[in-house]
Amino acid sequence: MDRVEALITRLAPVPICDECIVERLHLAALHQASQRTRELAGQRGYERTTAECATCGQPKSVVRRCRR
Secondary structure (H helix, E strand, C coil), rough: CCCHHHHHHHHHHCEEHHHHHHHHHHHHHHHHHHHHHHHHCCCCCCCEEEEECCCCCCEEEEEECCCC
16 A cells, blocks of 8 residues: 555655556556555645546546645
């Protein structure tokens, strides 16, 4: 799950959806990314919202690390 956080941090402040995280990290299941992004959303510096994913361009639930 550290790989999920590392990807989000590397892309910051660009938002990415769970499906694109799964694809980019070659994870076995969507729940692997979803669980971690929900955890991160509750932490300072991360935001989960509905917006256009920077990778697939679709309006979805996305996560991003906020640079401040």
